[in-house]
Amino acid sequence: MARWAILLLTPPEPDPEVWNRRLVDLCCELAEAVGVEELVLHLRDAEARATPAQRVTGQAGFHALVEVAGEERARPAVDALAGLGPPHVYAVESRRVKAYPRSWPDTTRTPGVELISAVRRARAIDAAAFDAHWRDRHAPLALRHHPGMWEYRQLVVRATLTPGSPDFDGLAVIGFPTHADLRDGLYDSPAGQAIIEEDIARFIDLPRCEATFTGEYVLKS
Secondary structure (H helix, E strand, C coil): CEEEEEEEECCCCCCHHHHHHHHHHHHHHHCCCCCEEEEEEEECCHHHHCCCCCCCCCECCEEEEEEEEECHHHHHHHHHHHHHCCCEEEEEEEEEEECCCCCCCCCCECCCEEEEEEECECCCCCHHHHHHHHHHHHHHHHHHHCCCCCEEEEEEEEEECCCCCCCCCEEEEEEECCHHHHHHHCCCCHHHHHHHHHHHHHHECHHHCEEEEEEEEEEEC
């Protein structure tokens, strides 16, 4: 099954909720398109924008992330997102490191807030070393030192499909069930925070990363 991650830029409308509604409506239609087996929208909606300030790396140049999975026949659904602005399309592999206990139906907003980070690997390592470190070393540290986290997925970029798109190596999706869990449980302790930050510096080029808070909408699972 093919998987695509599509980043959409900050909308030009003065009221971002107008653009948000257009994107939600379009994604609901695309979820029923031929070949689409999964579709998840991560959107900088009103609740995400109300997230209390946290220290995150590099303000994101993107406003939404759309994940599409399915047969190659689903590619026209991916291309249809261009109607809301030039999309950055990546072929990805998805790894679910931690899964929330989902009890709500498709099309219902997932509780809480999530942090989306678009990352580039450290210049001293290649793509394979970045992937292995993220999977084998960093993921266990995240599970240990982010106690408020209830969802963690790694989207590893295997190919950039749109010319001129940012050369990201991966997208991290980290979810928290409430704002309080994000505020109080992002790290287990100052020592845990230091461990995470020291490890990130080993395989990620932090100044060239981008992050933002979003809400999740599982439109087809």
